Amino acid sequence: MYSGERKSILYVLGLYLSSTILLIATFFTSYYYYEQEQFIHSEKEILKKYTLEVSDKLSALSESSSERLQYPRFEDFNSAIYDIDKNLIFSTIEDINTKNVKQGFYTIDADSYLASPITPYYLGAAYIVIQKKSKDVDILNNLIYIAIITVLITVITSFFLVNIVLKPIRENIKLLDNFIKDTTHELNTPITAILANVETIDSSNCDEKTLRKLERIKIASASISNLYQDLIYLLLNHKTSLQNVDLNLSQIVTQRVKYFTNMANMKKIEFILDIKEGVHFFADRQKMERLIDNILSNAIKYTNKSTKITITLKETYLSIEDEGKGMSKNELDKIFTRYLRFDKTQGGFGIGYSIIKSIIDDYAIKIDIESKPNKGTKVTLTW
Amino acid sequence: MVKKTALFILFCTLLNAWEFDKNCLVCHGEDFKFHIIMNKYTLKYSSEQRIKEAIFEYLKEPDINKSILPPEYIKKFGLKQKSNLDDEKLKKMIDIYYKRFNQQSKIY
Numbered sequence: 211m212y213s214g215e216r217k218s219i220l221y222v223l224g225l226y227l228s229s230t231i232l233l234i235a236t237f238f239t240s241y242y243y244y245e246q247e248q249f250i251h252s253e254k255e256i257l258k259k260y261t262l263e264v265s266d267k268l269s270a271l272s273e274s275s276s277e278r279l280q281y282p283r284f285e286d287f288n289s290a291i292y293d294i295d296k297n298l299i300f301s302t303i304e305d306i307n308t309k310n311v312k313q314g315f316y317t318i319d320a321d322s323y324l325a326s327p328i329t330p331y332y333l334g335a336a337y338i339v340i341q342k343k344s345k346d347v348d349i350l351n352n353l354i355y356i357a358i359i360t361v362l363i364t365v366i367t368s369f370f371l372v373n374i375v376l377k378p379i380r381e382n383i384k385l386l387d388n389f390i391k392d393t394t395h396e397l398n399t400p401i402t403a404i405l406a407n408v409e410t411i412d413s414s415n416c417d418e419k420t421l422r423k424l425e426r427i428k429i430a431s432a433s434i435s436n437l438y439q440d441l442i443y444l445l446l447n448h449k450t451s452l453q454n455v456d457l458n459l460s461q462i463v464t465q466r467v468k469y470f471t472n473m474a475n476m477k478k479i480e481f482i483l484d485i486k487e488g489v490h491f492f493a494d495r496q497k498m499e500r501l502i503d504n505i506l507s508n509a510i511k512y513t514n515k516s517t518k519i520t521i522t523l524k525e526t527y528l529s530i531e532d533e534g535k536g537m538s539k540n541e542l543d544k545i546f547t548r549y550l551r552f553d554k555t556q557g558g559f560g561i562g563y564s565i566i567k568s569i570i571d572d573y574a575i576k577i578d579i580e581s582k583p584n585k586g587t588k589v590t591l592t593w
Numbered sequence: 594m595v596k597k598t599a600l601f602i603l604f605c606t607l608l609n610a611w612e613f614d615k616n617c618l619v620c621h622g623e624d625f626k627f628h629i630i631m632n633k634y635t636l637k638y639s640s641e642q643r644i645k646e647a648i649f650e651y652l653k654e655p656d657i658n659k660s661i662l663p664p665e666y667i668k669k670f671g672l673k674q675k676s677n678l679d680d681e682k683l684k685k686m687i688d689i690y691y692k693r694f695n696q697q698s699k700i701y
Contacts, residue, residue, distance in 0.1 A: 272632060272635070272636065272696065273632075275628055275629075276699070277699060278699055278701055279696065279699045279700045279701070280700075280701060281700050281701065293639045293640035293641070293697075294638070294639035294640050294643060295639075295640040295642060295643070297640060299697050299700070300697070300700045330636040330637065331635060331636055331637070331638070331639035332636065333635065333696050333697060333700065334635045334639045334640060334641075334644075334696065334697050335639070336639045336640075
């Protein structure tokens with residue numbers, strides 16, 4: 211998985227899932243209310259039928275001149291009657307409110323109730339309340355199960371969808387990696403040859419003009435060598451043989467500054483060094499050199515001519531500050547993206563900060579980049 | 594003491610019954626369908642309080658619009674005369690009437 215792929219997958223998944231879940235939620239909410247309405251409607255119809263049955267029985271009973279009137283009782287439901295002032299007359303419902311009647315349809319626990327007004331007032335009954343066991347319909351639980359299954363299916367399909375969308379991008383990245391890999395292999399022999407031969411040229415026999423040319427060749431070779439080292443580091447996927455040792459960081463920083471001096475001189479850049487002696491760090495030498503080289507080469511590459519680069523090394527931090535063109539907030543946010551270059555006028559592959567990030571992550575080094583456009587950039591590594 | 598109290602209650606009940614017979618049954622007679630009248634009041638007024646109020650209003654000021662009997666019946670037999678009883682006594686008689694003939698107390 212290339213850098214940023216996980217982020218892309220998460221973004222697309224998030225977007226796809228949130229919109230799908232929103233859609234499902236809207237659909238399910240509507241369905242829930244529809245089902246509830248249906249439930250209330252069907253319950254009401256049954257209760258209305260029972261109300262008519264009780265009303266008929268009361269009508270017949272009110273005509274009776276008997277000394278005792280037996281209140282109608284049913285197997286499927288219970289009932290109660292209230293007078294016009296809402297006082298209970300008689301009830302077969304347990305725990306009924308004797309002083310008031312709540313009108314309309316309502317449910318309490320697992321029971322459905324319907325209180326309806328009636329006229330004329332048979333036996334004085336102005337309201338009939340019917341109580342029955344509610345139909346056992348658990349709409350919410352069923353919906354939750356369906357929602358969980360739907361979301362799971364959505365997650366799986368969206369994962370496949372993201373993979374399909376990312377496939378061409380992945381292939382392009384692979385193509386680019388292969389291209390760089392092939393190119394790097396081809397560069398290896400000529401670079402080694404150039405560097406070896408340049409170092410062996412006897413400069414005492416050269417005139418001034420040839421010396422300047424020789425200097426330029428050295429700088430160019432150092433740049434290519436630097437780039438080669440970066441590419442090798444990436445191509446081996448950071449799996450270079452790791453040898454963590456106690457490094458004299460002060461010595462290494464001084465050496466790397468010296469290595470870049472020729473390059474800096476070309477742009478008339480002055481190095482201001484504030485390096486504390488005897489600073490040690492436990493790490494792999496090659497990795498630390500890659501780290502320092504990348505920050506330094508960036509500082510030289512993007513700084514203006516005739517400016518200064520300040521390098522400070524203390525016990526717990528290393529800072530490299532240039533007076534270059536700086537970066538905007540937006541550029542800073544994307545700085546660790548591989549192959550991304552903000553300034554196309556400068557050479558490189560846009561891999562410098564990607565390498566920096568992988569090394570600082572390996573050694574839990576904290577990086578702080580302060581940058582202002584046209585003012586400069588200050589990179590501080592703290593450990 | 595209990596015996597005396599029981600005797601007193603029995604005496605009051607008999608006295609009330611005697612008063613109802615004297616004030617109501619003396620005119621309406623033995624065959625008057627008291628339970629039918631109560632049934633009609635119950636169908637129209639529902640609650641004890643409203644039934645008693647309606648009977649009281651009618652007996653104090655008999656009016657064809659206040660009557661629960663059909664207009665044809667009123668036309669044939671005419672409206673009853675105003676009650677001569679004072680309000681307190683009339684209410685007492687209505688209470689006895691309601692207690693004896695109301696339908697709700699018969700429900701079981």
